[in-house]
Amino acid sequence: MPRFLKILVRNLLKGPATDPFPFQEAFTPDRLRGRVVLNPDLCLGCGICRHVCPGEAIRLEPDEGRTGYSFSIWHNTCALCGSCRHFCPTGAITLNADWHGAHPQTDKYRHAEHHFVPYLRCAGCGAPLRPLPPGIAARLYAHSPLDMTQVVKLCPDCRLTATAKREGERYGTTANPG
Amino acid sequence: MSDLLTPCAQKSFTLPIGPLHVALEEPMYFKLDLDGERVRQVEITAGHVHRGMESLAAKRNFFQNVVLTERVCSLCSNSHPFTYCLAVENLAGIAVPPRGQYLRVLAEEIKRSASHLFNVGIMAHVIGYKSLFMHVMQVREIMQDIKETIFGNRMDLAANCIGGVTYDLDSTLLEFTADNLNRVAGHLAELIDIYRHDPMIKARTQGVGVVSPKDVAALGLVGPVARAAGAAMDVRRDSPYAAYGDLEFAVITEEGGDVHSRAMVRLREARESVGIVLQALGKLPGGERRARLSAIPAGEAVARTEAPRGELFYYLHADGSDVPLRLKWRVPSYLNWDALPVMMKDCAVADVTLIVNSIDPCVSCTER
Amino acid sequence: MEPRPTPAELREILNNDLRDAVSLTPSWTTNAYGNQYGWLRLPRAEDLPAAVAALAARKARLCTVSAYAEQRGDREKRRSIAYHFALDSVLLTLTVRIYDPDTLEALPVPSITPWFRNADWNEREFKEMFNIDIINHPNPRRLFLDERLDAGIMTGLIPFSSLLHSAGSKDLWERVMAEKAGLLPRPAREAGEIVEPAFTPVERTGPENTAAAAPPKIQESP
Structure with missing residues (x-):
């Protein structure tokens, strides 16, 4: 007991160990997994986040006119495991440290984040397309002499055709596909 | 009137304990046959929180199961996905890069010391030493803050993924972790001294709930329960995995086999864990944190690790699809429950809760 | 302290013991850390006691x-049981098929609790979860499941969780989407400009969204 008395006195002198929340902000580290957030500009619509999500908290759905797709995250079935962030190839999904997720029961279906992610049209054929985010395209094409701003506006088929044409011109043959 | 005053020490009767609030807020039901105040026989009834998680695991893909297994239990939540990932990696022949291995050890040992602190704290609570309980929980809070700062959550670290880890450390976090671990190490030295010598703790826990080394072998006991009876078994040393082969640590044993020895094993192991993490921080290699994924072929694999409560075992049977055919796990508590009838034989009723807590039981793990 | 046997020695010990007991030797695999795993399939469940007795004599641990x-969705037939043993640093898995390969009829399996006391719970668990008959179990009462439930529940019932895939069922998502009350305004921006979206709860995104949303199709259950 005397051994512990020393600690007891020390702890008494230190005062309360708890944060006086809500009168003062509580300890919240930057990495706290508080809420899943999507940056639609970086989303490619690949759906890996939906595949790995253990709680089926992510929904992707193309709209009828194929002008884009809706992307929804329902926080109330999200386990905050961060798998979506881990597997997202473009860093479009992040988790912020906002843990203030309490809401009335009546709002449970509204505690969600909805986005509409528009397709661009392929500069070649007009097919719907999600362009590579500029940052990633810049990294991918860093050592390429190509103008990547044009390349990212093409769908895979048109990119293939463009490459064939370009290579053909480089080697002096005429591309004559038909 | 005289009937009512007859000391019940003369009578034998049956006393139900549980299913709720036996030491911890997890349901397990004990039927005790008493002879006066002495326990003569114990019957355990389980199944109150059986959730069919193994069945669920056979309906979800390999990635989703990493998260599912992390939710088996909160105290050893890191050990489950860790061992599951090892089983998948054993099957697919994936080699985790060195940095990933070290980071896995780091997460595991931080969890272990927090888990052990929690258990010895609850022990103080059970014997009525509330001020010590509060102090131990406050020391554990340093570990909780480390977890929250590195991983973003106090319990579910989400550190493991198939092929490595999801998280990384920068120099600021390395320093933060080392500083706080050194604080914990100081507290642990103090706590070890108190638990070793405090007359109240000794009076309540020494010679209570004894298992002999013979019982350990016969019942197949694992973890601190086995080590407190002198059985030097530890998966980390016996068949090393992740970076444990590169790190120096002692397999902690005590000789008493009683509640006190088990608490001492846990406290000393917590200190050992802090040492392992500090070593891992110092030796943390550079490079990739995770391996490239390959297809998971049909076949079987097993994996085991040393979870805070002892050997954790995973069996995986895949059929070539992305959903396991069978995923089975056996938690350390599953084996250690069986030690309770031995430990409680002829003990006093007042010690029942203390003995239950001393195996650091996990019901949600056991029943899955 | 006497030196611990090496994994290679342990392999040899297990090979010899099992050869003597059941005239079979396990195949061995190793993982990235050099840990050794033995695998042996016993063709007949009757061989199990001999193999298990040999492991018990060697002081292996279950x-x-x-x-x-053996097949996904097979609710009644073709069961196998894998028994996992540890001998110091190596693990050995003995697998027995407990059905007749011709008729697919389920066969009972002998209890190994006489040799390994900790098989008790394991055997009771697979008995109730997979409806496997055990010969000579010393304590054949239920472990987890209530007596009123049928044995074999592990594959016999469709769990509620799989019905809902444990979380966001179609029904729940319909309610979430019903509350969405129209999509957010589409960003009219040049491709290439990245703007961090600020999280705003849907009900606060604008007056048009606070108008009565389409009522949920399904009444909330009491």
């Missing part, structure tokens, strides 16, 4: 027992 259906 890690656990895993029963499983």
Whole structure:
């Protein structure tokens, strides 16, 4: 007991160990997994986040006119495991440290984040397309002499055709596909 | 009137304990046959929180199961996905890069010391030493803050993924972790001294709930329960995995086999864990944190690790699809429950809760 | 302290013991850390006691027992049981098929609890979860499941969780989407400009969204 008395006195002198929340902000580290957030500009619509999500908290759905797709995250079935962030190839999904997720029961279906992610049209054929985010395209094409701003506006088929044409011109043959 | 005053020490009767609030807020039901105040026989009834998680695991893909297994239990939540990932990696022949291995050890040992602190704290609570309980929980809070700062959550670290880890450390976090671990190490030295010598703790826990080394072998006991009876078994040393082969640590044993020895094993192991993490921080290699994924072929694999409560075992049977055919796990508590009838034989009723807590039981793990 | 046997020595010990007991030797695999795993399939469940007795004599430890259906969705037939043992640093898995390969009829399996006391819980568990008959179990009462439930529940019932895939069922998502009350305004921006979206709860995104949303199709259950 005397051994512990020393600690007891020390702890008494230190005062309360708890944060006086809500009168003062509580300890919240930057990495706290508080809420899943999507940056639609970086989303490619690949759906890996939906595949790995253990709680089926992510929904992707193309709209009828194929002008884009809706992307929804329902926080109330999200386990905050961060798998979506881990597997997202473009860093479009992040988790912020906002843990203030309490809401009335009546709002449970509204505690969600909805986005509409528009397709661009392929500069070649007009097919719907999600362009590579500029940052990633810049990294991918860093050592390429190509103008990547044009390349990212093409769908895979048109990119293939463009490459064939370009290579053909480089080697002096005429591309004559038909 | 005289009937009512007859000391019940003369009578034998049956006393139900549980299913709720036996030491911890997890349901397990004990039927005790008493002879006066002495326990003569114990019957355990389980199944109150059986959730069919193994069945669920056979309906979800390999990635989703990493998260599912992390939710088996909160105290050893890191050990489950860790061992599951090892089983998948054993099957697919994936080699985790060195940095990933070290980071896995780091997460595991931080969890272990927090888990052990929690258990010895609850022990103080059970014997009525509330001020010590509060102090131990406050020391554990340093570990909780480390977890929250590195991983973003106090319990579910989400550190493991198939092929490595999801998280990384920068120099600021390395320093933060080392500083706080050194604080914990100081507290642990103090706590070890108190638990070793405090007359109240000794009076309540020494010679209570004894298992002999013979019982350990016969019942197949694992973890601190086995080590407190002198059985030097530890998966980390016996068949090393992740970076444990590169790190120096002692397999902690005590000789008493009683509640006190088990608490001492846990406290000393917590200190050992802090040492392992500090070593891992110092030796943390550079490079990739995770391996490239390959297809998971049909076949079987097993994996085991040393979870805070002892050997954790995973069996995986895949059929070539992305959903396991069978995923089975056996938690350390599953084996250690069986030690309770031995430990409680002829003990006093007042010690029942203390003995239950001393195996650091996990019901949600056991029943899955 | 006497030196611990090496994994290679342990392999040899197990090979010899099992050869003597059941005239079979396990095949061995190794993982990235050099840990050794032995695998042996016993063609007949009757061979199990001999193999298990040999392991018990060697003071191996039973890690656990895993029963499983050999084919996904097979609710009744073709069960196998894998018995996992540890001998110091190596693990050995003995698998027995407990059905007749011709008729697919389920066969009972002998209890190994006489040799390994900790098989008790494992055997009771697979008995109730997979409806496997055990010969000579010393304590054949239920472990987890209530007596009123049928044995074999592990594959016999469709769990509620799989019905809902444990979380966001179609029904729940319909309610979430019903509350969405129209999509957010589409960003009219040049491709290439990245703007961090600020999280705003849907009900606060604008007056048009606070108008009565389409009522949920399904009444909330009481």
